[in-house]
Amino acid sequence: MNIFQYLQTVRIWKKSFQFGAFLTLLIFIIGFNCVVSLAQTKICTEFSDSGYELAGKTNLFWKQRKLKIRFLNGEEYFQNKVQTISSEWSLYANIKFEFVKQEPSDARISFNSGGSWSYIGNSAEDVSKNKPTMNFGWFDKNTTEEESRRVILHEFGHLLGFIHEHQSPKSEINWNKDAVYKYYDDKFGWSRRLTYENILKKYSKTETQFTTYDRLSIMHYSIPAELILSGKTVGWNTDLSENDKAFAKKIYR
Numbered sequence: 549m550n551i552f553q554y555l556q557t558v559r560i561w562k563k564s565f566q567f568g569a570f571l572t573l574l575i576f577i578i579g580f581n582c583v584v585s586l587a588q589t590k591i592c593t594e595f596s597d598s599g600y601e602l603a604g605k606t607n608l609f610w611k612q613r614k615l616k617i618r619f620l621n622g623e624e625y626f627q628n629k630v631q632t633i634s635s636e637w638s639l640y641a642n643i644k645f646e647f648v649k650q651e652p653s654d655a656r657i658s659f660n661s662g663g664s665w666s667y668i669g670n671s672a673e674d675v676s677k678n679k680p681t682m683n684f685g686w687f688d689k690n691t692t693e694e695e696s697r698r699v700i701l702h703e704f705g706h707l708l709g710f711i712h713e714h715q716s717p718k719s720e721i722n723w724n725k726d727a728v729y730k731y732y733d734d735k736f737g738w739s740r741r742l743t744y745e746n747i748l749k750k751y752s753k754t755e756t757q758f759t760t761y762d763r764l765s766i767m768h769y770s771i772p773a774e775l776i777l778s779g780k781t782v783g784w785n786t787d788l789s790e791n792d793k794a795f796a797k798k799i800y801r
């Protein structure tokens with residue numbers, strides 16, 4: 549290798565290194581933004597045993613009347629909060645949550661930073677025993693009591709097999725679909741599919757045991773005015789509605 553070739557090689561290496569560093573920085577920024585946007589999401593994405601397709605199907609309701617739940621991590625303070633608030637469902641549904649220290653468990657909870665989500669109903673049975681079936685992604689000491697109630701009651705609604713109320717076959721929301729896709733992409737980085745599956749998609753009447761559409765349901769997302777073409781907006785519901793209670797009672801007699 550002569551001096552010219554040597555310098556040429558050094559130059560290429562330098563360029564590759566700069567490009568590599570740039571790429572690493574880019575990946576870091578993108579990764580960081582995803583975490584930040586998820587943490588700010590304050591809404592949840594759901595899971596069922598075969599992707600999204602089965603979500604809300606009536607056979608996802610549990611047959612047993614006691615669910616064993618294990619925490620995979622998290623501070624005692626938040627674990628206690630989850631135990632206390634979730635037990636509210638048992639006032640209406642004939643089902644108890646028993647928090648256990650070891651296997652066997654029916655559902656598992658983590659507090660990993662990011663989004664808050666839950667598998668729906670008994671689809672949690674198909675998740676391996678060392679993996680969470682429910683996650684609380686943004687609880688910290690500044691989380692208000694209202695916010696804790698909203699998220700815990702909502703995720704435990706999913707655990708019971710309940711789907712999003714705004715996706716009920718009877719929901720009467722006149723979505724501005726383009727605005728919805730843009731809103732969830734801009735705000736949370738959601739793909740069109742994720743937005744469709746969690747917001748716009750309506751479940752069929754044969755798939756769900758629906759009651760009447762209930763805008764006060766804990767399973768309803770907030771709907772700001774910019775996302776609808778007509779009709780009423782919906783705020784963040786932080787308590788079980790009368791319909792939630794009646795529905796839970798009916799499903800878990």
Ligand SMILES: [Zn+2]
Pocket residue numbers: 591592593594702706712
């Ligand atoms: Zn949800």
